[in-house]
Amino acid sequence: GNxxxxxxxxxxxxxxxxxxINCTYTATGYPSLFWYVQYxxxxxxxxxxxxxxxxxxxxxxxxxxxxxxxxxxxxEKGSVQVSDSAVYFCALSGPFQGAQKLVFGQGTRxxxxx
Amino acid sequence: xxxxxxxxKFRILKIGQSMTLQCTQDMNHNYMYWYRQDPGMGLKxxxxxxxxxxxxxxxxxxxxxxxxxxxxxxxLRLELAAPSxxxxxxxxxxxxxxxxxxxxxxxxxxxxxx
Numbered sequence: 001g002n003x004x005x006x007x008x009x010x011x012x013x014x015x016x017x018x019x020x021i022n023c024t025y026t027a028t029g030y031p032s033l034f035w036y037v038q039y040x041x042x043x044x045x046x047x048x049x050x051x052x053x054x055x056x057x058x059x060x061x062x063x064x065x066x067x068x069x070x071x072x073x074x075x076e077k078g079s080v081q082v083s084d085s086a087v088y089f090c091a092l093s094g095p096f097q098g099a100q101k102l103v104f105g106q107g108t109r110x111x112x113x114x
Numbered sequence: 115x116x117x118x119x120x121x122x123k124f125r126i127l128k129i130g131q132s133m134t135l136q137c138t139q140d141m142n143h144n145y146m147y148w149y150r151q152d153p154g155m156g157l158k159x160x161x162x163x164x165x166x167x168x169x170x171x172x173x174x175x176x177x178x179x180x181x182x183x184x185x186x187x188x189x190l191r192l193e194l195a196a197p198s199x200x201x202x203x204x205x206x207x208x209x210x211x212x213x214x215x216x217x218x219x220x221x222x223x224x225x226x227x228x
Contacts, residue, residue: 034216041221043221043222044157101162102147106155
């Protein structure tokens, strides 16, 4: 079945550091890939997405590229801010899944220190 | 637009009690979902619905029931609460199955069963 594996957390960085959160997936065919962010006490918000191989999703300075050859969708940001502290979830939606059900990774908690 | 709203925000139940978690969306979305999020884990799908009158099981449906009598509402029912159902519950909605349409999440209900 479909699955998503994320980098173990928690991750702690200083402000302005470079961020990478690794995400790899297992799926048949060409799934759509997503990064969701969950700020403290809130629900999940879509951060970015990519729907086909080699697509790059980007938003708020974050980027992720859909790599079919390595089945990866790593999240990157060049210079993190304290306000980026949150839990980040990688997710996929299979191409043959009815109702576009999302399969989530376990989440990576990110803390940015000033 | 309020988006996806959930009530209550918090609830403590005793073992064997029952309750209904409410979810309402005002975006006229066809698809609605219920997830649970256990500590340090990703979200797991409990039930979903592709339209009024149509529901189906997700990955972890045991101990729960749902109904979808209107487009707007998708309540989740716990009949005999058990400690294993202690979790944070998220409702989500989506316009349709297109890969270009994101899922929108509610703020969550934190449930503790003692």
